[in-house]
Amino acid sequence: MSGTSTGIQARLHLRRADFVLDIDLQLPGSGVSALFGPSGCGKTSVLRAIAGLERAAGRVQVDGALWQDDATRQWLPTHRRRLGYVFQEASLFAHLNVRRNIEYGRRRLPAGQQRLALEQAVELLALAPLLARAPHTLSGGERQRVAIARALAASPQVLLMDEPLAALDGARKAEVLPYLERLQRTLDIPVIYVSHSPEEVARLATHLVLLQDGRVIGQGAPAELMSRHDLPLAHGDAAAALVHGHVLAWDERDHLLSVAFSGGVLHLAAALPRPPGQALRLRVLARDVSLARARPQGSTILNAVPARIEHIAAEAPGQALVTLDAGGTRLLARISQRSCRELGLASGDEVFAQVKSIALAD
Ligand SMILES: Nc1ncnc2c1ncn2[C@@H]1O[C@H](COP(=O)(O)OP(=O)(O)OP(=O)(O)O)[C@@H](O)[C@H]1O
Numbered sequence: 001m002s003g004t005s006t007g008i009q010a011r012l013h014l015r016r017a018d019f020v021l022d023i024d025l026q027l028p029g030s031g032v033s034a035l036f037g038p039s040g041c042g043k044t045s046v047l048r049a050i051a052g053l054e055r056a057a058g059r060v061q062v063d064g065a066l067w068q069d070d071a072t073r074q075w076l077p078t079h080r081r082r083l084g085y086v087f088q089e090a091s092l093f094a095h096l097n098v099r100r101n102i103e104y105g106r107r108r109l110p111a112g113q114q115r116l117a118l119e120q121a122v123e124l125l126a127l128a129p130l131l132a133r134a135p136h137t138l139s140g141g142e143r144q145r146v147a148i149a150r151a152l153a154a155s156p157q158v159l160l161m162d163e164p165l166a167a168l169d170g171a172r173k174a175e176v177l178p179y180l181e182r183l184q185r186t187l188d189i190p191v192i193y194v195s196h197s198p199e200e201v202a203r204l205a206t207h208l209v210l211l212q213d214g215r216v217i218g219q220g221a222p223a224e225l226m227s228r229h230d231l232p233l234a235h236g237d238a239a240a241a242l243v244h245g246h247v248l249a250w251d252e253r254d255h256l257l258s259v260a261f262s263g264g265v266l267h268l269a270a271a272l273p274r275p276p277g278q279a280l281r282l283r284v285l286a287r288d289v290s291l292a293r294a295r296p297q298g299s300t301i302l303n304a305v306p307a308r309i310e311h312i313a314a315e316a317p318g319q320a321l322v323t324l325d326a327g328g329t330r331l332l333a334r335i336s337q338r339s340c341r342e343l344g345l346a347s348g349d350e351v352f353a354q355v356k357s358i359a360l361a362d
Pocket residue numbers: 016018019037038039040041042043044045046196
């Protein structure tokens with residue numbers, strides 16, 4: 001039943017009437033691995049097959065435990081796989097209060113396998129004030145936090161989350177996201193997180209798998225995959241680069257945070273200070289970046305960093321996506337094809353990238 005390798009390996013093959021899933025995944029043993037791709041590409045099927053809810057052919061190994069191996073005819077039923085599953089909509093037991101719902105996750109758990117105390121799950125999701133409440137008295141965001149705590153209380157070897165924010169409106173999403181980030185920072189349980197929101201991926205993922213038509217078209221570091229012009233994430237309205245940097249200073253008067261990265265310094269609006277030296281990830285949307293031949297003068301835009309053009313891809317209608325190298329960090333700029341022509345931009349050119357707006361991804 002046990003192997004030596006850590007992390008998650010899943011080789012899965014599934015054939016349906018007009019869909020074929022054929023993937024070979026190697027996911028790290030910690031952090032959040034996001035499965036990202038358009039509707040119908042097979043994300044949920046992958047999660048269900050890993051959980052044993054769907055019978056795909058192949059092999060699944062999690063944290064050294066073999067859950068499925070067709071070659072040796074091994075198959076663990078779902079209830080014997082140590083996993084937590086969080087669905088789009090929290091399916092709590094209506095007749096049990098919050099505490100009992102969370103405790104339910106611990107049934108059947110042999111002593112000694114409780115990696116995470118129930119109290120820790122309650123504390124991580126800030127559920128102490130809600131423990132005596134009935135599910136129907138909770139908001140959608142609160143219900144989803146209870147569902148996550150219930151999944152964690154089972155001390156899973158992996159937490160599978162299928163678009164856990166999809167059923168929530170914008171405000172509720174914003175309420176739950178910080179808890180997910182907290183889990184990512186605090187727990188050493190690997191999470192496989194299905195999403196089709198680039199913003200969630202930017203904020204949560206430490207490893208990214210891009211799926212299309214049942215196949216993996218790219219996997220690796222999110223910052224790298226999000227900005228690759230040959231992959232779909234770099235296109236579309238939400239295309240953005242992820243910039244890794246650290247805090248230089250916070251200006252109290254202007255509420256501006258200065259962040260150093262490999263290509264220079266960026267400034268962004270921040271209501272609250274952050275300690276100097278703190279590592280941060282910034283999200284810079286391609287549509288917020290413009291290009292200039294010379295360092296801009298007399299502009300209201302605070303950020304202009306030197307960069308070299310790596311690649312220019314035409315995007316309909318009349319748009320171009322420019323991939324830039326700013327001191328080793330990749331940035332994306334969406335500009336009009338006319339500007340591109342008028343400035344005579346070409347690969348290898350040195351330019352200045354003006355960045356109009358920057359968001360914290362952490
Ligand atoms: N029970 C089923 N029977 C037959 N076909 C199915 C079944 N479940 C899913 N499919 C089909 O398999 C393909 C993959 O579906 P899946 O739900 O895994 O995609 P997804 O990427 O999770 O999509 P979404 O983002 O819309 O949830 C789709 O073509 C879907 O129509």
